[in-house]
Amino acid sequence: xxxxxxxxxxxxxxxxxxxxxxxxxxxxxxxxxxxxxxxxxxxxxxxxxxxxxxxxxxxxxxxxxxxxxxxxxxxxxxxxxxxxxxxxxxxxxxxxxxxxxxxxxxxxxxxxxxxxxxxxxxxxxxxxxxxxxxxxxxxxxxxxxxxxxxxxxxxxxxxxxxxxxxxxxxxxxxxxxxxxxxxxxxxxxxxxxxxxxxxxxxxxxxxxxxxxxxxxxxxxxxxxxxxxxxxxxxxxxxxxxxxxxxxxxxx
Amino acid sequence: xxxxxxxxxxxxxxxxxxxxxxxxxxxxxxxxxxxxxxxxxxxxxxxxxxxxxxxxxxxxxxxxxxxxxxxxxxxxxxxxxxxxxxxxxxxxxxxxxxxxxxxxxxxxxxxxxxxxxxxxxxxxxxxxxxxxxxxxxxxxxxxxxxxxxxxxxxxxxxxxxxxxxxxxxxxxxxxxxxxxxxxxxxxxxxxxxxxxxxxxxxxxxxxxxxxxxxxxxxxxxxxxxxxxxxxxxxxxxxxxxxxxxxxxxxxxxxxxxxxxxxxxxxxxxxxxxxxxxxxxxxxxxxxxxxxxxxxxxxxxxxxxxxxxxxxxxxxxxxxxxxxxxxxxxxxxxxxxxxxxxx
Numbered sequence: 158x159x160x161x162x163x164x165x166x167x168x169x170x171x172x173x174x175x176x177x178x179x180x181x182x183x184x185x186x187x188x189x190x191x192x193x194x195x196x197x198x199x200x201x202x203x204x205x206x207x208x209x210x211x212x213x214x215x216x217x218x219x220x221x222x223x224x225x226x227x228x229x230x231x232x233x234x235x236x237x238x239x240x241x242x243x244x245x246x247x248x249x250x251x252x253x254x255x256x257x258x259x260x261x262x263x264x265x266x267x268x269x270x271x272x273x274x275x276x277x278x279x280x281x282x283x284x285x286x287x288x289x290x291x292x293x294x295x296x297x298x299x300x301x302x303x304x305x306x307x308x309x310x311x312x313x314x315x316x317x318x319x320x321x322x323x324x325x326x327x328x329x330x331x332x333x334x335x336x337x338x339x340x341x342x343x344x345x346x347x348x349x350x351x352x353x354x355x356x357x358x359x360x361x362x363x364x365x366x367x368x369x370x371x372x373x374x375x376x377x378x379x380x381x382x383x384x385x386x387x388x389x390x391x392x393x394x395x396x397x398x399x400x401x402x403x404x405x406x407x408x
Numbered sequence: 409x410x411x412x413x414x415x416x417x418x419x420x421x422x423x424x425x426x427x428x429x430x431x432x433x434x435x436x437x438x439x440x441x442x443x444x445x446x447x448x449x450x451x452x453x454x455x456x457x458x459x460x461x462x463x464x465x466x467x468x469x470x471x472x473x474x475x476x477x478x479x480x481x482x483x484x485x486x487x488x489x490x491x492x493x494x495x496x497x498x499x500x501x502x503x504x505x506x507x508x509x510x511x512x513x514x515x516x517x518x519x520x521x522x523x524x525x526x527x528x529x530x531x532x533x534x535x536x537x538x539x540x541x542x543x544x545x546x547x548x549x550x551x552x553x554x555x556x557x558x559x560x561x562x563x564x565x566x567x568x569x570x571x572x573x574x575x576x577x578x579x580x581x582x583x584x585x586x587x588x589x590x591x592x593x594x595x596x597x598x599x600x601x602x603x604x605x606x607x608x609x610x611x612x613x614x615x616x617x618x619x620x621x622x623x624x625x626x627x628x629x630x631x632x633x634x635x636x637x638x639x640x641x642x643x644x645x646x647x648x649x650x651x652x653x654x655x656x657x658x659x660x661x662x663x664x665x666x667x668x669x670x671x672x673x674x675x676x677x678x679x680x681x682x683x684x685x686x687x688x689x690x691x692x693x694x695x696x697x698x699x700x701x702x703x704x705x706x707x708x709x710x711x712x713x714x715x716x717x718x719x720x721x722x723x724x725x726x727x728x729x730x731x732x733x734x735x736x737x738x739x740x741x742x743x744x745x746x747x748x749x750x
Binding site (some may be wrong): 178221264 | 702
C-alpha cells in the first residue's frame with residue numbers, strides 16, 4: 158500500500174511539532190509520509206494548489222481564515238484531501254461535529270486516536286461540501302475558484318458584483334472575473350450584510366454603490382441602472398428590487 | 409432580632425473589614441448619613457418648617473465640628489484601625505468617635521458655649537450609635553459585593569483561564585518534552601504558579617509587583633505557543649510596583665488581549681502595557697490590535713464587568729475603568745488611588 162500523504166495545517170509551531178512526533182509514533186500502524194506543513198489556511202491552500210495530499214490535519218482556530226473555511230475552499234480541487242479537524246477547545250465546533258458525525262481530534266491528541274483517524278481517511282471517508290457549509294456559521298472571508306487544478310482565493314471584500322450565468326456564477330472584482338460553483342440565492346443569504354440583489358441574476362456590493370443612471374431598453378424594466386465604483390458595466394435594476402435598491406443610496 | 413444583629417457584629421468572618429476612611433466614597437457616605445440623622449432629629453423635635461430649620465441649625469452647630477473632627481481622626485487612624493481583627497477595629501472606631509466628640513464638645517464649652525451634662529452625654533452616645541450604625545452599613549455593603557469576589561475566583565478557573573488556553577498550553581508543553589525537557593520543566597512550573605494564584609483567596613489587595621509577575625508567567629506560556637507573533641511592551645513607572653491592587657486585575661485583561669488581539673492576526677501583534685504613577689494615582693493603560701471580525705467571541709465583557717465590580721468594592725468612586733477603540737487598537741484605561749504596600 159502506498160503511504161498516505163499528510164499535510165499539517167496549524168498556526169502554532171509547537172502544535173505542528175507535536176503532530177509530527179505523534180505521526181512518527183503511529184507510523185508502524187498506518188504507513189504515511191508528511192508532505193508539508195502550513196501555518197494558516199492561505200498557506201495550506203497555496204500548498205495544495207501545487208502539491209497533492211491524501212489527508213489534511215487542520216486546526217480550527219487559526220488567523221486569516223478558520224480551519225473549516227479552509228476545508229470548504231479546497232473542495233474545488235479535483236481530488237481534495239480528506240480533512241481531519243483538530244481543536245483544543247471550541248464548544249460550538251465540537252457540537253457541530255457531533256451533530257454532523259464529522260470526525261475530529263482533541264488537543265492534546267492521543268496517538269491511538271490519530272492512527273484511527275488516518276485509517277478512516279485512508280478508507281476514503283470524506284466530508285461533503287454540504288456538511289462543511291453547515292459546520293461554519295460565519296460568512297466566509299474568501300470565495301474559492303477552481304482554475305486548472307489550483308485554488309484561487311478571492312477576498313470577499315474585493316468583489317464588486319456577482320452575476321449568475323447559465324451554468325456558473327461569476328464574481329467580478331475591479332481587475333477581472335472568476336467563475337465559481339455557487340448558487341446566487343445561497344450567496345445572498347450568507348452575505349446579506351455585504352451584498353444586495355438588484356436583479357434576478359445579480360448581487361452588488363453595498364459599499365460599491367455610487368449612484369444610479371437612467372437606462373432605456375428591455376433589460377431594466379425599472380428604467381434605472383446602478384453605477385458601481387471601479388466598474389464600467391452598468392447593471393440594470395429590476396422593478397421588483399428598485400424600491401430596496403433606491404433605499405441604499407439614502408442609507 | 410437585636411441579639412441576632414449583635415452576634416453578627418461579633419462574627420469575625422474573614423471578608424469583614426472596616427471601610428477605608430481615606431476613600432472619597434466612604435467619606436461622602438458618612439457625611440450624608442450624619443447630616444440626614446441630624447435633620448431627622450430636627451424634624452422630630454421641631455414644629456413647623458421654620459422651627460425645624462431652627463432646630464437643625466442648633467443641632468448642626470454641635471454636630472458639624474464633631475463630624476469633621478471625627479472624619480479627620482479616622483482618616484489619620486485608618487491604617488492602624490484596619491490592622492487588628494474586625495471586632496477590635498469596630499470597638500476602637502466607636503471609642504475614637506465617642507472620644508473625639510466629647511473632646512470637641514468640651515472645646516466648644518471652653519470657647520464659651522455652655523454645654524449641659526445631658527447634651528454632652530446624648531451627643532457622645534449619638535456619635536457612638538451613628539458610628540456603629542455606619543460600620544454595620546459598610547459591613548453589609550461589603551458583604552453584598554462579596555459574591556463578585558467569589559465569582560471572580562470561580563470565573564478565573566472556569567472562563568478566565570480559558571479551556572482553549574489550558575489545552576493549547578498542555579499541547580505546547582507536550583511538544584517540548586522530548587526535544588527540550590528543560591524548557592518543558594520551566595513551562596510546567598509557570599503553569600503551576602499561574603494556577604496557584606488563580607486558586608488563591610483573592611479578596612485581599614496585593615502589591616502590583618505580584619500581579620505583574622503573574623502576567624509575565626502567563627505571557628511566557630503564550631509565547632511558547634505563539635512565538636514571534638506575540639510581542640509585549642511593558643513600561644512601569646518607578647514606585648508603581650508598590651501599589652496595592654486587587655488580585656487578578658491585569659492577568660484577565662492581558663489574556664483577553666492575546667485572545668482577541670494577537671491570535672486572530674496573521675502578522676505579529678503588539679500588546680502595550682503602561683503603568684504610570686502620578687502623585688496619588690495609579691494609571692494602567694493596556695492596548696492591543698483590534699480585529700472587528702472577531703468581536704463575536706464572548707468573554708471579554710464578563711471579565712471587564714467583574715474587574716469593574718471589584719474596583720468599586722475596593723476603591724469605591726475613586727477608581728475607574730474605560731475602554732475605547734482608537735486607531736485600530738483596542739484600549740483599556742484604569743485609574744485607582746495609590747496605596748503603598750507596607
